[in-house]
Amino acid sequence: MTGPVDEGSRVDGRSPVDPGRRDLRAALREAARLLAAAGVPSAEHDARALAAHVLGVERVEPALAPTPPASFFPVFAALVERRCAREPLQHIVGSAPFRYLTLAVRPGVFVPRPETETVAQLAVDEARRLTAAGRTPVVVDLCCGTGAIALAVATEVPGAVVTAVDASAEAVALTRENARACGAAVPVVHGDATDPRVLADLDGIVDVVVSNPPYIPPDAVPLDPEVRDHDPALALYGGGPDGLEVPRGVVARAAALLRAGGLLVVEHADVQGAGMRDAVARLGAFEQVSTVSDLTGRDRMVVARRVGDHGADGT
Template sequence: MKRQPLRLAILEAARILTDAGVASPRADAELIAAHVLGVERGRLPLVPLVDAAVVDAIGQLVTQRAKRIPLQHLIGWAALGGITVDVGPGVFVPRPETELLLEWGLGVLKGREYPVVVDLCTGSGALALAVARARPDAVVYAVDIDRNALAWARHNAEARAAAGDTPIRLYSGDVADGTMFAELDGLVDLVLCNPPYVPEGTHVPPEVAEYDPPPAVFAPESGLAVIRHVVAASARLLRPGGGLAIEHDDTHAQAVPALLRARRVLTEVAGHADLAGRPRFATARRG
């Protein structure tokens, strides 16, 4: 059977996804094609022609994606900080916006040997595992309250350890518990957190509304309820000079920095934009 240009299959896929309202149709089309072919996305230009069966397989996944099933559920993984983690039903899918938060956190650790890092609301474990990959000397703790998220995080942690990365320390716990990690009070170099922060009642895309676990997305008190506990926990956990980075909703540009400044021990409070220029995370240092 005659082979077909991969480029045309990707163009058709992107057209279908555009019509379906997918936010990044071309990127998703290319990632689906790369997944079907078993190659990295950047190597797609090296595959000019493909069999009809490949085109059909791409088309089947594109049909699913057009129904707004998350791309990461279809291909089975999400990327963050140079690693991939497995994701699926029952766990929040890491987003590219979190890359900048991770980058800031790794900057805090420069020049520190054997740093102690805590990832609150770890979900799939992506942030904690990305830190462990970038800093093999770090002691990384990760915690979540949701048993489904912890099952995914445990699976990903075991996979990363099998690949040779430094193991992380994974716990079940509630960030609202003032005794959580009490043995680490004043000893932590970096706290990272991508908590539930979307104000309840906010309209979100179908990929979020129908597939991300609601407790991992939405929070009471205009989206600030969990963030308040994270700020309190961080203020006691951090050592002097330690850093904190919290992702937040783009409506929280003033509110989250204000919560950080309200803690006298926290200094150098700053807000940061995501790749699209929207307010996305706030940082502080322990004075």
């Protein structure tokens, strides 16, 4: 566990929490104030999350929480200081929630975001639809990161056959770790998700290809330090002047993987809807090409079906 902060690194020249105090509510208020001053947008939430992490509990309710031990305060102070420096909360606590899962997170692997839960929902819905029709859905998650989407489908649709792919060895190792933790039998392949040789044995038999690929253009460096300074470039920048080189490769690979009527779901930035629809349509392999919004109403994913003769159940 991290020790007390160094005096030279303290926000406003002092510790976020006076280790001599034993008032949790006062400590949380001061931590939230300092986090807000450092530009953290979710200051109160993060203060409580850090306190819960130190206390080893799921959440902290200040009005109901017992007086913590004296050892809590210096440790809490150190973690608040790290968050004030804009180190991602998920890196500090070592995990991130995603739908019904709590995933291990570590530096070097893209941190899953809430908006991707909507992307996962479409894959889950399609897998459930096929299961209800008596099919065993085959699902592939390209550019899996922590394994968030793949593991959401595997755990929410029992019986689905799910495979994950990522070009990052760190991401592959972390997805495997997360799969073991949630009891999901998900093979994870280390490889370029756009390479025709990757998962070639699944060509033409996949029901759902879902992906949250890198898609940021080279000149659109993220403003948030948590993203810019901590998420790996491999998972952020999609290549090409519009950032869509990798997403186009993912779409092309999906065209080979999917069976007739199979579903494609690919996340993108809210300004890339037209570009992604065009990329999918230009292949001539998809129909019903559309843009779907996330829960905030922003355009966040392209959805399409593989062209071919197919019945109502996707066969």
